[in-house]
Structures are given as structure tokens and as C-alpha cells.
Amino acid sequence: MSTTERRGLFITLEGPDGSGxxxxxxxxxxxxxxxxxxxxxxxxxxxxxIGMQVRRILLDPxxxxxxxxxxxxxxxxARAQNVEQWILPALAAGKVVLSDRxxxxxxxxxxxxxxxxxxxxxxxxxxxxxxxxxxxxxCVDIDTESGLARAHARNLERxxxxxxxxxxxxxxxxxxxxxxxxxLAEAEPDRVKLVQGDAAPxxxxxxxWQHVSSLLRSAAGA
Ligand code: TMP
Numbered sequence: 001m002s003t004t005e006r007r008g009l010f011i012t013l014e015g016p017d018g019s020g021x022x023x024x025x026x027x028x029x030x031x032x033x034x035x036x037x038x039x040x041x042x043x044x045x046x047x048x049x050i051g052m053q054v055r056r057i058l059l060d061p062x063x064x065x066x067x068x069x070x071x072x073x074x075x076x077x078a079r080a081q082n083v084e085q086w087i088l089p090a091l092a093a094g095k096v097v098l099s100d101r102x103x104x105x106x107x108x109x110x111x112x113x114x115x116x117x118x119x120x121x122x123x124x125x126x127x128x129x130x131x132x133x134x135x136x137x138x139c140v141d142i143d144t145e146s147g148l149a150r151a152h153a154r155n156l157e158r159x160x161x162x163x164x165x166x167x168x169x170x171x172x173x174x175x176x177x178x179x180x181x182x183x184l185a186e187a188e189p190d191r192v193k194l195v196q197g198d199a200a201p202x203x204x205x206x207x208x209w210q211h212v213s214s215l216l217r218s219a220a221g222a
Contacts, residue, residue, distance in 0.1 A: 009219055012102040015140035016178050017167060020204060021199045024140055027205045028212060030220065037151040040090040043073055043100035047082035051140065052080040058161035059164035066165070068114040069077045072124070075106050080128035087132065103129060104137055104180050104184055104192070109166070112180035113173045133191070136215045138208050139181050140197040143175045147197075 013028075015021040032039045041213075046055040054074050057063060079102070090097050103125045111121045142150075148171070155163050176217060183191045195207045 006088075006091040007094045008132045009096045009136075009215065010087070010091060010099070011096065011215070012099045012104065012134040012137045014101060014104050014108075014137055014139065014181065014192075015197060016142055016144060016147040016174060016181070018147035018152075018154070020150070020201060021138075021140040021197075022100050023201050024138070024195075024197075024204055024208050025098050027201065028208055029098055031048070031205075031209065032098075032212075038095040039171040040086060040095050041100075042082060042086055042097065044077040044082060044102060044105065047078065047099075048085045050081045050085075051078035054081075059166060061163060061165045061168060063165060068110060068116055072106065072110045072116060072121070075110065076124050079103070079106075080087040083129050083132055088130075098100045099134075102134060102137075104134075104139075104181075107184065108177045108180040109173075111174040113169070113177045115129050135191070135219075136211060137184075137188075137192045137210060139185055139192055139194050140183065140204065140208075141178075142197040144171065144178050147178075147204065148174060 011028075013025045021045070024044075029039050029041050044051070045058050046052045056068070058071065058074050058078075058140040082099075087097050087099070103121070106125070107118055107121050110116050111118045131158050148167070151167055152163065155167065182194070185194045193211045195204060195211070199205055
């Protein structure tokens with residue numbers, strides 16, 4: 001299915017680990033459903049059942065020898081499956097598709113964090129995503145230390161949940177990723193909106209909604 005058949009809207013939630021973006025995506029999904037819209041919620045790496053198998057390889061702390069290029073290709077393997085199997089069909093059916101992370105995460109973590117650079121990420125994106133770019137990207141921002149502290153606390157709270165291989169990376173990796181999110185928001189201000197995540201979830205949700213409702217209004221007028 002080609003991206004030209006799209007009728008729905010594609011909104012991605014991005015941000016450093018522990019920023020609260022997953023909570024925001026759930027709240028946004030509920031609000032959109034409450035307005036009578038059909039919504040598909042997805043998350044990366046993962047999404048589809050095949051993508052979830054790839055996610056386990058990527059996040060398993062035992063896989064310390066996973067090299068950056070393999071990591072990059074596995075992120076896109078999960079994404080290609082998600083785009084073909086879930087995202088494009090849902091967009092063609094007119095749904096609002098919400099994705100917890102998408103290619104911006106790869107630009108930020110593998111491109112900047114691992115130092116692979118943006119060009120290789122964009123090249124593979126063209127193959128894996130068929131030119132699919134989000135209509136709106138909400139980047140929930142939080143300072144690196146507070147985000148990681150929240151992510152560690154969340155991991156401890158959940159029985160059986162270990163720190164992931166990516167949570168365990170040196171703080172420098174996470175600093176680079178956050179700085180790259182800020183550069184993305186500067187480079188693409190119409191698409192990528194930074195939202196401060198250091199407030200109660202309901203307050204952050206209102207900030208998110210300002211951007212989403214503005215997209216919905218412009219899509220309705222188009
Ligand atoms: P999550 O905690 O939001 O589920 O994401 C899992 C980890 O995967 C997180 O540390 C960010 C990382 N990640 C990448 O490094 N590159 C990517 O392309 C994606 C989607 C996630």
C-alpha cells in the first residue's frame with residue numbers, strides 16, 4: 001500500500017526515556033476516542049507481534065555485543081513491519097494513528113547517540129517507511145537525569161521488568177539524544193513540537209492537546 005492512499009492522521013510521541021510520553025499517548029488516545037475518532041495506538045520498537053520479537057532482541061541486557069549498525073537495522077526491521085501491517089492500512093481506513101516513538105527516535109538515538117549520523121538513518125527510512133512522515137510529532141521534554149530517574153523507578157515498580165539494554169547506556173548517550181531532539185524541533189518547527197514534561201500528567205496532556213487540536217482543525221479545513 002502506498003503512502004499516497006492516506007486519509008487518516010499520523011501523530012508520533014517522542015521524548016527522552018522517562019519523559020512520560022507513553023502516559024501522554026494513552027491519554028491522547030482516550031481523548032480522541034471520546035471525540036468519536038477511530039484510533040490505532042502503536043509503539044516502537046515493537047508494535048506488531050513480529051516487531052515485539054525484534055524488540056526483545058534490542059532491549060535484552062544480555063545482548064551487550066549488539067553493534068550499532070545491527071541495532072539500527074533491527075529498529076527499522078520492526079518499523080517496516082509496523083508500517084506495512086498496521087500503520088498504512090489504518091491511515092487508509094481514515095484512523096488517527098498514534099505511535100509511541102518512530103523514525104525520529106532512530107535519528108536521535110542511533111544517528112546522534114551512537115554517532116551513525118542522520119544520512120544513513122534517512123536512507124533506510126526511505127526503504128522501510130515508503131516516505132511516511134508524521135503529520136505531527138509531540139516531543140515530551142524532560143532533563144536527562146530526571147527522565148532516567150523516573151525510568152529506573154518505573155522499572156523497579158514492575159515485577160519482572162529489568163532495566164533495558166538501552167536504559168543502561170552511559171549518561172552521555174542520553175544527553176546526546178536529548179540535544180538531538182532539541183535540534184529536530186528547531187529544524188522542523190511546523191511538525192515537531194516540544195512540550196515540557198515536568199508537570200502533572202493532566203497539565204502536560206493539555207499542552208499536547210493544544211497542538212493536536214490545531215492539527216485536527218487544519219485537517220478538517222483542508
Ligand atoms: P521505550 O522505552 O520508549 O519503549 O523505548 C525503548 C528504547 O529504545 C528507548 O531507550 C529508546 C530506544 N529506541 C532507539 O534507540 N531507537 C529507536 O528507533 C526506537 C524506536 C527506540
